[in-house]
Every structure is written in C-alpha cells, then in structure tokens.
Amino acid sequence: MADDMRHRTGEVTLTVLTPDRQPLADQVITVAQQRHDFAFGNIGFDFVRLVGGPSDTAGVFGDAEHLGLDVLADAWLGLFNTATLPFYWGGYEPKRGETDSRRLTATARWLAERGVTVKGHPLVWHTVQPDWLLGLPLDEVEQLARARIRELAGGFAGLIDVWDAINETVIMPVFANGDNAITPLAWARGRIAMVRMAFEEARAANPSATLVLNDFDLSTAYECLIEGVLEAGIRIDAIGLQTHMHQGYRGEEYMQRTLDRFARYGLPLHMTETTLLSGHLMPPEITDLNDYQIPSWPSTPEGEQRQAEEIVRHYRSLVGHPAVQSINYWGITDDGAWLGAPVGLLRADGSRKPSYDALAGLIKGEWWLPPTEMRTAADGTVTVAGFHGDYTAGGVPFTIKPGRTSATVVL
Amino acid sequence: MADDMRHRTGEVTLTVLTPDRQPLADQVITVAQQRHDFAFGNIGFDFVRLVGGPSDTAGVFGDAEHLGLDVLADAWLGLFNTATLPFYWGGYEPKRGETDSRRLTATARWLAERGVTVKGHPLVWHTVQPDWLLGLPLDEVEQLARARIRELAGGFAGLIDVWDAINETVIMPVFANGDNAITPLAWARGRIAMVRMAFEEARAANPSATLVLNDFDLSTAYECLIEGVLEAGIRIDAIGLQTHMHQGYRGEEYMQRTLDRFARYGLPLHMTETTLLSGHLMPPEITDLNDYQIPSWPSTPEGEQRQAEEIVRHYRSLVGHPAVQSINYWGITDDGAWLGAPVGLLRADGSRKPSYDALAGLIKGEWWLPPTEMRTAADGTVTVAGFHGDYTAGGVPFTIKPGRTSATVVL
Numbered sequence: 116m117a118d119d120m121r122h123r124t125g126e127v128t129l130t131v132l133t134p135d136r137q138p139l140a141d142q143v144i145t146v147a148q149q150r151h152d153f154a155f156g157n158i159g160f161d162f163v164r165l166v167g168g169p170s171d172t173a174g175v176f177g178d179a180e181h182l183g184l185d186v187l188a189d190a191w192l193g194l195f196n197t198a199t200l201p202f203y204w205g206g207y208e209p210k211r212g213e214t215d216s217r218r219l220t221a222t223a224r225w226l227a228e229r230g231v232t233v234k235g236h237p238l239v240w241h242t243v244q245p246d247w248l249l250g251l252p253l254d255e256v257e258q259l260a261r262a263r264i265r266e267l268a269g270g271f272a273g274l275i276d277v278w279d280a281i282n283e284t285v286i287m288p289v290f291a292n293g294d295n296a297i298t299p300l301a302w303a304r305g306r307i308a309m310v311r312m313a314f315e316e317a318r319a320a321n322p323s324a325t326l327v328l329n330d331f332d333l334s335t336a337y338e339c340l341i342e343g344v345l346e347a348g349i350r351i352d353a354i355g356l357q358t359h360m361h362q363g364y365r366g367e368e369y370m371q372r373t374l375d376r377f378a379r380y381g382l383p384l385h386m387t388e389t390t391l392l393s394g395h396l397m398p399p400e401i402t403d404l405n406d407y408q409i410p411s412w413p414s415t416p417e418g419e420q421r422q423a424e425e426i427v428r429h430y431r432s433l434v435g436h437p438a439v440q441s442i443n444y445w446g447i448t449d450d451g452a453w454l455g456a457p458v459g460l461l462r463a464d465g466s467r468k469p470s471y472d473a474l475a476g477l478i479k480g481e482w483w484l485p486p487t488e489m490r491t492a493a494d495g496t497v498t499v500a501g502f503h504g505d506y507t508a509g510g511v512p513f514t515i516k517p518g519r520t521s522a523t524v525v526l
Numbered sequence: 527m528a529d530d531m532r533h534r535t536g537e538v539t540l541t542v543l544t545p546d547r548q549p550l551a552d553q554v555i556t557v558a559q560q561r562h563d564f565a566f567g568n569i570g571f572d573f574v575r576l577v578g579g580p581s582d583t584a585g586v587f588g589d590a591e592h593l594g595l596d597v598l599a600d601a602w603l604g605l606f607n608t609a610t611l612p613f614y615w616g617g618y619e620p621k622r623g624e625t626d627s628r629r630l631t632a633t634a635r636w637l638a639e640r641g642v643t644v645k646g647h648p649l650v651w652h653t654v655q656p657d658w659l660l661g662l663p664l665d666e667v668e669q670l671a672r673a674r675i676r677e678l679a680g681g682f683a684g685l686i687d688v689w690d691a692i693n694e695t696v697i698m699p700v701f702a703n704g705d706n707a708i709t710p711l712a713w714a715r716g717r718i719a720m721v722r723m724a725f726e727e728a729r730a731a732n733p734s735a736t737l738v739l740n741d742f743d744l745s746t747a748y749e750c751l752i753e754g755v756l757e758a759g760i761r762i763d764a765i766g767l768q769t770h771m772h773q774g775y776r777g778e779e780y781m782q783r784t785l786d787r788f789a790r791y792g793l794p795l796h797m798t799e800t801t802l803l804s805g806h807l808m809p810p811e812i813t814d815l816n817d818y819q820i821p822s823w824p825s826t827p828e829g830e831q832r833q834a835e836e837i838v839r840h841y842r843s844l845v846g847h848p849a850v851q852s853i854n855y856w857g858i859t860d861d862g863a864w865l866g867a868p869v870g871l872l873r874a875d876g877s878r879k880p881s882y883d884a885l886a887g888l889i890k891g892e893w894w895l896p897p898t899e900m901r902t903a904a905d906g907t908v909t910v911a912g913f914h915g916d917y918t919a920g921g922v923p924f925t926i927k928p929g930r931t932s933a934t935v936v937l
Contacts, residue, residue: 285747285750286746288749289746289787302790305756306749306750306753332746335697335700335747336696336745336749336750337750338699338700339747339748339754340753340754342716342717342718342751342754343718343751343754343757345716346716346718346757346758
C-alpha cells in the first residue's frame with residue numbers, strides 16, 4: 116500500500132489581514148487544526164447511561180459499567196469526531212410505544228455540543244428486535260417499521276443526520292439465528308423492497324440525511340445487492356462496510372481489493388464497524404460472531420502490541436483509499452464491549468492500551484496540524500498544508516478542502 | 527423427505543372408441559408411457575464428434591474418445607429426454623468468424639429426430655473464451671457478444687428453444703481464474719446489465735425460447751442477483767441451479783432448503799448441472815473445481831455403490847419438489863468427463879455403473895408406465911394413472927397432464 120495521502124490533503128495560501136484589512140506582514144501567528152473532515156468515529160453507546168441516565172431495562176452491548184464520564188469522555192473526545200448511537204428497535208422500544216427517546220436525545224445533544232457528528236444505527240435490522248413484534252401480521256410489522264423509520268429520521272433531524280438506514284440486508288430474509296419479525300417480512304417482500312422502504316421513508320422524513328446501506332457480508336452477495344438496489348433507482352448515499360475482525364486482521368491486500376470492488380459503484384465508502392482485538396482471536400470456524408460466548412476474554416500484553424500495530428496498518432490503508440469517507444471503530448473500552456471481546460482502545464479499568472496511543476499518533480499526530488507558529492510574508496500570506504478539515508490562524512477559522520488553494524482570514 | 531409425487535402425477539379416465547366411434551367395451555388394450563413431461567436431461571457433448579464428425583480444433587470436455595455411437599446412444603436414449611449441447615464461445619468459434627455451426631446443427635437434428643429436446647449452453651459466460659477476444663475494446667466485446675447471442679438464439683430457433691442465457695453471473699465481474707474479455711465487460715457494465723443483454727438479445731432473436739439464468743453459486747449472493755434482475759423487470763423463464771457434487775452429496779435437507787429459497791421467486795427451477803462421483807471425493811478446500819487436476823481419478827466399486835444410492839436420493843428429493851422442472855445430469859460416461867472425474871453413469875469402457883441401473887429404476891421404472899395390458903369397462907373407459915407425460919393406448923397417443931381428468935382415443 117502506497118502511503119499516498121494526496122487525496123486527503125491540501126495546501127492553502129492564507130492571506131492574513133489585520134482588523135483594518137491591512138496585510139499582516141512578517142508576523143508570527145499560530146495556525147492549528149481544529150477538526151478532520153474525514154469522519155474518525157467510534158460508538159458512543161457508553162454515553163447513553165453516563166449522560167442520559169440509567170435505564171429501567173437491560174442495556175444493549177456497549178454500556179461501560181465501571182468507568183466514569185470523565186475518563187471516557189476525555190479519551191473519546193481526544194480522538195474521535197463522529198459518534199454512533201444505538202437505536203436497535205428492541206433496545207429503543209422494549210415495550211410498544213415506550214421509547215428511549217429522552218436518553219438518546221440528551222446523549223446526542225451532549226455529543227453535538229462537543230463538536231461531535233452524531234450518527235444513528237440502525238433504522239432497520241433483524242437483530243436486537245423487540246419481542247412484542249413477534250407474531251404480528253406482516254402488514255402490521257411493515258407499518259410499524261415504516262412509522263419507526265419516520266419517527267427516528269424525522270424526530271432526530273438536525274441532531275442526527277447520518278443513519279445506517281438498513282443493516283445486513285444480504286442475510287436478512289434467510290437469517291436463522293433468532294426469531295424476529297423482520298426476517299419474515301424480508302422473505303415475503305424481498306431485499307430490495309426492504310431497502311426501498313428504509314431509504315424512502317427516511318429520506319422523506321429527513322431529506323438532508325446521509326443514509327447508509329450497511330453490511331458485514333463483503334462477498335459478491337453484497338455487490339449483487341448493491342447492483343440491484345442501484346438498478347431499482349433507490350438513492351443511497353454511502354455503502355457501509357463492516358469489518359469486525361474478531362477472527363484476525365485481514366491485511367492491507369484484502370482491504371485494498373475489497374475497497375476497489377465496492378468503490379466501483381461511485382459511492383462513498385463508510386467503514387461502519389471496525390474492530391481489532393487485543394486478546395486471543397475467535398476461532399475461524401465460527402460463522403455468526405454472536406455464537407462465540409466465553410466467560411472471560413482478557414486483553415493481553417502481546418495482544419495489545421498486535422492490536423496497536425494492526426490498527427495503524429488498517430487505518431493507513433483505509434484513509435489511503437480515496438473512496439473511504441469514514442471509519443467508525445466499534446468500542447472505546449473493553450468494559451461492556453460487544454461479546455466481551457477485548458476490542459477497546461482502553462482496558463476495562465480505563466487505562467489506555469498501546470492502540471489508543473498508536474491511533475492518536477495518526478489522527479492527532481501524523482495526520483494533524485497541532486498549534487504551530489508560522490511567519491507571514493511581506494504581503495501577509497502564509498502557506499498551510501494539512502489534512503482536509505477546519506483550522507484556525509490566530510484564532511480565526513479557515514478550512515482546507517479539495518479544490519481550495521487560497522483563503523483570507525481577518526484577525 | 528416425503529416421497530410425495532402428487533404434483534408429478536395424474537389420473538385420466540380414457541374413453542376408448544373403435545374406428546366407427548363405438549365404445550370399445552370389455553376389451554384388453556395395451557397402455558404405455560412414451561415420454562416424461564419432466565425434463566430428465568444429460569449433456570450430449572459426446573455426440574458432437576460421433577454424429578457431427580471430428581473437429582480440427584481441440585474439443586471441450588465431454589468428448590468421449592473411446593466409445594462408439596451405438597453404445598453411447600443406447601445408454602443415453604434409454605434414460606434421457608433432454609440434451610444439453612456445448613456452445614462455449616471458445617469452443618464454438620475458436621477463430622473469429624469460423625463457427626462450429628455445422629457439427630452442432632447436425633447433432634441437434636440427430637437428437638431431435640429421436641424425440642430429444644435440445645438445450646444450448648451457454649450464450650454468455652466468462653470461461654472457455656476465445657483468445658481472439660482478449661484485448662479488444664469493451665464496446666467491441668459487447669457488440670460481438672450481442673451478435674453471438676442473436677446468431678445462436680435466432681439461428682437455432684426451432685431446433686434449440688432452451689438456452690442457458692447467461693452462466694455464473696455472480697462471480698462474472700470478479701472472476702480471477704483466467705484472463706477473458708467478459709469479466710472486464712461485466713465489471714464495467716454491472717451484472718444486471720449483462721443479464722439484460724443476454725436475455726433481451728436472445729428473446730428478440732427467439733421469442734419462444736425458454737431462457738435460463740444459471741449459476742453454481744447457491745448462496746445469498748444468487749438470491750440478491752435474482753432479486754435485482756426481477757426488480758429490473760428482466761423476464762427470466764427459469765432459475766438454473768448447478769449442483770456439481772465433486773466434494774460430496776449435499777443431502778436432502780440442504781437441497782430442500784435450497785430449493786425452497788429459490789422457489790420463492792415463483793419461477794421454475796432447472797437443476798442444470800448435476801454430478802455425483804463414483805470415486806474419491808475432491809478435497810473440501812478446493813474452491814474452483816477446475817483447480818483440482820490429477821493424473822487419474824478412478825471409479826471404484828465402493829464409489830459406484832455410493833453414487834447409485836446418492837443418485838436415487840438426489841433425484842427423489844428433486845423430483846419431489848414442485849418447483850423443479852428439469853434435472854440435467856452432467857456426463858454419461860467417464861470417458862472424457864469434465865476434470866477427468868468419475869461422474870458418468872457408464873464407465874470409461876462403456877459398461878453401466880450401478881448408478882445407471884438405479885436411475886433407470888426411477889425414470890423408466892418406478893416413475894414410468896411400461897406397456898401394460900388393461901381392460902376397458904362396458905362403456906369403453908379405462909383409468910390410467912401415471913407421471914405427467916405422453917402415453918399411448920392401443921398405439922394411439924394421449925397425455926396425462928395437470929388438470930386433465932379425461933381423454934378419448936379413437937383406435
């Protein structure tokens with residue numbers, strides 16, 4: 116993999132003017148990056164209880180039990196700019212008509228106030244489903260699903276404008292690892308009808324939302340689904356690719372080939388669910404990751420070294436591919452992590468693993484312009500190069516983005 | 527598996543009249559089945575040389591070198607009513623503009639004269655491709671592919687009215703096991719565009735053809751492709767499912783589940799390519815069957831017993847499923863068989879394996895009405911039950927087919 120980041124970076128010739136609009140000649144000013152355009156994300160599931168308060172019902176995975184808001188927020192906000200919040204139907208509406216809207220709204224606001232883009236996951240899926248849906252007639256399930264999509268996409272518009280509109284459609288109609296009401300609906304209606312339902316309802320309720328088609332199946336099956344969806348004229352905004360690597364890092368070559376395959380549809384790629392382990396790997400014969408249940412899955416020193424090395428390789432290869440627009444890591448801490456796996460960047464006690472520092476070395480190191488003193492020329496210009504994103508010069512904002520080569524700031 | 531054949535059988539009350547249209551009362555007549563409606567097929571590749579004469583160029587697989595026409599024809603015609611003939615582009619047109627039309631026409635005629643339905647395989651595929659296509663611009667490859675489809679579907683209309691319109695579309699754009707000109711076209715145009723090209727050109731050239739979408743990939747990928755193709759409004763007449771079982775018989779439960787999955791699209795299922803081995807199995811780690819090349823692959827006594835048992839189980843389960851309309855076995859003899867595998871119902875020396883007799887015990891035994899003496903009632907009626915198909919009573923034809931409960935024959 117060539118570590119070529121030309122598609123991620125730009126160079127802006129900044130004209131710095133004094134308040135009376137004269138060039139600030141031959142002076143030192145501080146230039147600093149404030150935010151990446153690239154979405155470096157993680158789940159924000161842990162914040163739902165810490166910010167929104169406890170729930171009466173059992174939480175879904177990703178609910179740290181032992182760590183405080185200060186430790187988590189400090190680590191989380193130090194690296195990430197995009198948070199995925201959980202809207203699993205079974206967790207969000209465990210009793211018909213009683214939703215977790217209050218806590219999710221509070222959490223989304225708390226994140227947004229800290230400059231974090233909030234994403235919802237997922238509007239339609241067949242897993243983590245409420246029991247009360249079981250046994251209802253298909254037409255009623257469809258009407259309830261449509262109402263839920265509209266309520267979420269519309270009700271959270273402005274606060275949450277990115278959604279996994281539908282999750283794991285490839286397996287949806289033939290899913291056999293747990294009773295749910297969505298699988299029979301998908302069997303009867305077909306996959307494309309399910310995708311159309313999710314995207315059209317969400318689009319109507321929030322026309323400016325970014326809607327993602329998301330799947331773990333990266334085989335030709337997903338290509339076939341995407342080609343059918345595009346052929347059917349359904350507008351999707353991004354192709355979501357999960358890469359839960361509980362069975363081992365898949366390597367740059369595999370990722371490059373996979374990204375090229377999905378990039379050929381001309382849509383942005385969102386790496387929606389990314390994990391790398393800092394403990395022993397799940398055996399390769401496990402097909403549904405949920406089937407691997409063990410009492411304890413420790414993070415180990417060797418595992419932590421491996422995770423740190425692999426996370427750097429993985430992020431480099433993904434950010435290096437022009438089609439990738441976001442990477443969402445799936446877990447900040449091992450405390451309460453999905454499947455109990457040591458996927459976090461923090462250990463269960465809140466201490467930082469090598470992977471945290473390694474990733475910080477990229478996102479807030481190699482790929483980041485820290486506060487830097489620069490000297491303007493006689494005409495008040497100074498040239499700033501960096502990753503696409505938001506910057507300040509002397510505290511005044513400007514941006515580096517594709518196609519822009521000059522900007523002016525007035526102090 | 528319930529061995530329920532109600533969907534395959536009927537009962538007709540036959541009124542037998544004398545030439546002067548009087549009831550033939552209380553007389554013995556001979557009733558006999560002549561043909562199955564169900565397509566029991568096999569490849570007829572071996573007949574191309576034996577009937578059509580030798581070729582200047584190397585044959586494709588399925589060209590018996592040591593057996594004579596008499597031995598092969600006797601065994602073949604004793605069991606099968608539908609023949610698949612090879613139209614691989616690379617074999618059919620090894621030099622641009624020089625086709626094997628003469629031999630294929632002669633072979634198809636010879637088969638048709640013997641009451642055999644002839645099927646062509648395949649109009650579009652990425653394997654067994656001519657070298658002269660390599661390196662041509664995509665647009666030219668597409669134009670040549672379209673011309674070929676029209677020429678074959680139109681040129682053979684009336685003689686060949688069943689085609690595998692496109693073969694193995696799921697893997698087509700990402701096929702990596704051999705340079706060819708079709709894979710880049712499929713990558714650029716997309717799978718659905720390839721399917722549309724195959725079906726629309728063939729349909730235009732032969733409006734009464736039965737056009738089959740055929741694949742070896744029976745995973746969710748194929749479901750996704752089918753759903754996309756149907757959503758795109760492309761009319762397909764049958765879903766083709768290959769079952770080359772070089773790595774072992776997959777069992778009734780797998781087949782039932784698979785047939786149910788593909789039957790839900792409401793289209794007939796054609797079991798286009800069926801093989802069971804009478805020798806050792808191919809190791810399970812082989813992904814592309816073509817990669818397993820060994821100098822000798824013998825048929826063994828134990829293997830032949832296993833093959834005979836499995837072919838009965840397999841055919842029972844397939845014929846037992848209402849959506850299945852045809853089964854094409856893939857090889858009559860081990861002589862010249864695909865991959866050199868012992869898939870035949872005849873050994874390489876032409877002697878019959880137990881599988882031949884076992885299959886005959888179904889197709890021309892348990893599922894067949896041999897010439898049978900029956901006595902008419904006083905009103906000239908006699909009731910005949912049997913598999914849907916063509917029959918004679920006293921040499922006069924009648925049919926048993928779905929929905930028909932009575933018929934009249936005039937002697």
